[in-house]
Amino acid sequence: MKIKTKSKKVNKAWLHDHVTDPYVRLAQKEGYRARAAYKLKEIDEELHLLKPGQLVVDLGAAPGAWSQYVRRKFAPRDAAGGGAAVGALNGTVIALDLLDFEPIEGVHFIQGDFREEAVLAELQAAVNGRPVDVVISDMAPNLSGIEVSDAARIAHLVELAVEFSQQHLRPDGALVCKVFHGSGYSQLVDLFRSSFRTVKPIKPKASRDKSSETFLVGRGLKQQA
Template sequence: MPKKKFSKEWIHQHINDPYVKLAKQKGYRARAAFKLIELLDTEKLMHKGDIIVDLGSTPGSWSQVARERLLGPGGVIDGRVIALDILPMEPIAGVEFIQGDFREDEVLEQLKERVGEQQVDLVISDMAPNLSGISSADSARIEHIVELAIDFATNHLKPEGALIVKAFHGSGFSQLVELFKRHFKRVVERKPQASRDKSSETFIVGKGLKNRS
């Protein structure tokens, strides 16, 4: 009985969520689009001509925002958006998509091949593992995903490039921030207005690689 009540409550909140309504109006696939928009505007990231890698892209709202930001005259993308997710994603015009698990070497190699010799301007990651509710196990899973994203970013970003990842406040969060600080000159924590109040999600943004000229 309490479960049913919770789901009804969640559905009611979701239907009345202003960001859900706004996403429908603007044609975004998920309310998460507004989290990225705020992060990009606050940190002044993503410009025409940029090469963007979107990790954990499905259903595609972050890729939609990236595509929008890169659209030049005549609706042609000025730059590249390469998206990856373990789940299928409905195609988005001009967005290159790879389906696979980012944690697998084979999939990571596919992504590296697609990026090629080009250096990336921005890596964005809304990836989150399936959480078990056991904090030690969950923090280890989150840490693993964030470490992989940092490793990919440090090997493929331009020296002045940036990385945005989703993390969760709690066990292991401060260690992730420290990990970012080892690799990036500027590190900030942001909780966008579109993040639900009850959610512990916090985005970590790293800008400018250390030890790179």
């Protein structure tokens, strides 16, 4: 009985935090599917990564908030001053996730597991040999609570995102990737530093204080030996 009571208290605390979260309220007001949009917005406003006309690949895209943000960035400036959620689109957004999500106008969505070769081949076919300007990855595995096992799963997804970027990014392109502080974090920073000329870790204000997540941004590919 004590376990159930504790669980209810935790759920109530989470619900209270969620309902009163200013980013949740802002997402509802501005039509974003999740508060995560403001994490990418902060990163973009600091580093100026996203510009109309680009090809952007969104990995781990569901429920679609990051793709929504990019899609609005690509809305022509003569369309209500830019930021339109529908209509013309100056740029290309390719989104991929294991989970399905409600379509976003102008966004090419691929459903599947990024770790599977067939799904990766479908993504590569969608890119169609074009140089990618920015790869954004909010991918995260289902965590087991076993630190060593979880660190390995996280690292694998980050390594796949880096490998995809090495193969498809234009030389001055960028990768934004979610990582977690803890076991294996320093190795992922080293991986980024060996792959990109400039590496910057960012903890957006929109990322909850309790969360161990942070984002690594790599810019400018290094030539691989």
